[in-house]
Amino acid sequence: QTLRVGIHDLAIATGHHVLELDDLAERLGVDPAKYHVGIGQDAFSVPAPDEDIVTMGAAAAKEVIDRHGVEGIRTVLFATESGVDQSKAAGVFVHGLLGLPQNVRVVELKQACYGGTAAVQLALGIIARAPHERVLVIAADVARYDVDTAAEPTQGAGAAAILVSADPDLIEIEPAAGVFTADVDDFWRPNDRSTALVDGRLSVSAYVDAFVGAWDDLASQGGPAYGDIARFVHHQPFTKMALKAHRKLTQHVGVPFDESELALGFTYNKQTGNTYTASLWIGLAALLDLDDDLAGERIALFSYGSGSVGELITGIVRPDHQQHRRQGRVRDLLEARVPLTVDAYRELHAAGAATSEDVERPRVTAAPYRFAGVRGGARHYEATA
Numbered sequence: 001q002t003l004r005v006g007i008h009d010l011a012i013a014t015g016h017h018v019l020e021l022d023d024l025a026e027r028l029g030v031d032p033a034k035y036h037v038g039i040g041q042d043a044f045s046v047p048a049p050d051e052d053i054v055t056m057g058a059a060a061a062k063e064v065i066d067r068h069g070v071e072g073i074r075t076v077l078f079a080t081e082s083g084v085d086q087s088k089a090a091g092v093f094v095h096g097l098l099g100l101p102q103n104v105r106v107v108e109l110k111q112a113c114y115g116g117t118a119a120v121q122l123a124l125g126i127i128a129r130a131p132h133e134r135v136l137v138i139a140a141d142v143a144r145y146d147v148d149t150a151a152e153p154t155q156g157a158g159a160a161a162i163l164v165s166a167d168p169d170l171i172e173i174e175p176a177a178g179v180f181t182a183d184v185d186d187f188w189r190p191n192d193r194s195t196a197l198v199d200g201r202l203s204v205s206a207y208v209d210a211f212v213g214a215w216d217d218l219a220s221q222g223g224p225a226y227g228d229i230a231r232f233v234h235h236q237p238f239t240k241m242a243l244k245a246h247r248k249l250t251q252h253v254g255v256p257f258d259e260s261e262l263a264l265g266f267t268y269n270k271q272t273g274n275t276y277t278a279s280l281w282i283g284l285a286a287l288l289d290l291d292d293d294l295a296g297e298r299i300a301l302f303s304y305g306s307g308s309v310g311e312l313i314t315g316i317v318r319p320d321h322q323q324h325r326r327q328g329r330v331r332d333l334l335e336a337r338v339p340l341t342v343d344a345y346r347e348l349h350a351a352g353a354a355t356s357e358d359v360e361r362p363r364v365t366a367a368p369y370r371f372a373g374v375r376g377g378a379r380h381y382e383a384t385a
């Protein structure tokens, strides 16, 4: 009998604050429709001063561990573009906060927004070799661009924790994958910067090229026909990006384009903003929470990391997936965010760069874990309760 491997559980977390794009539009003298319709975003999450990728990643992972325990977890893979240390993996902080057993390997992965999907692929490989194990994948990011740039409204913050296992509850991932790499300077972040540099137009065309390229590769690897895929979920730097790429694919394949079939996967990302490595998985969470019964249906997941790497994978939704819906939980999480004025957001943005200077952070977040500050140059985290 063939071993089924895939996604057993999925949880998401986001920042403590929210900035409504209507407020940013008013400040910048931009028609709000440019944001709501033109880029397809309504708001973005902003971390509190005592939040970062570690606290958001740990919050998402806690939910998964609370449901499943730590049994079988021998690997933690943390994917991020916005790492907090050049040496220590963010997952080691999470390991400590969650009290995971010592007999666990932990490592951090990076390739812009693609790292989460790379981590899931590595996890699937580990499970194929050791089916009794489980791999905890965490994807967390704070998307930061300079203020007063075209990219400012496409910031955001969030995390996803994905438990990868044999005989999964949610999605069985199929073996064929379409991959695509091209060396392109569309978005990058040099080591001395806390905000990304981006060539917006190039990034949009590089994303589309990677999607179509990954599709062709998937086809060459024996992947399914377009008509055999019930839903697509895309990396969503802004939700309109998914529509642009998908329209191009339908032209490429020669099939009609239906916007409505993509829109359910946009619901959460429209509110969190870009979450880089977590974006695709937050999109998947929205689809699984909100769509009709998808049992037995094939879904396609497209990941894109600037620079650039794209990957398209497919999976079959498991029969009992609806028992694991978290719709109310995510709605509460989004509604609980504390709104910021544009001035307050910009103050937080200016203070947001990582530092090795000793500093204590004010107690703000209501999440389970907080970044307490830097002592002796080292970051310290603690439970809030």
Ligand code: CAA
Binding pocket: 031, 033, 034, 035, 037, 038, 039, 112, 113, 150, 151, 152, 153, 154, 187, 198, 199, 200, 201, 203, 204, 207, 235, 236, 237, 238, 241, 274, 276, 304, 305, 306
């Ligand atoms: N009403 C409705 N729509 C309006 C409008 C209005 N009043 N005014 C403008 N628009 C529309 C425009 O027509 C345009 O639509 P189309 O793209 O369909 O033509 C859209 O709003 C955006 O307007 P602009 O083209 O003027 O865009 P901009 O210069 O303001 O910037 C951006 C848009 C380039 C995406 C910029 O936000 C950016 O650089 N973002 C960061 C980069 C990014 O997210 N790239 C995505 C691919 S890279 C990736 O995926 C990796 C990653 O996560 C970063």
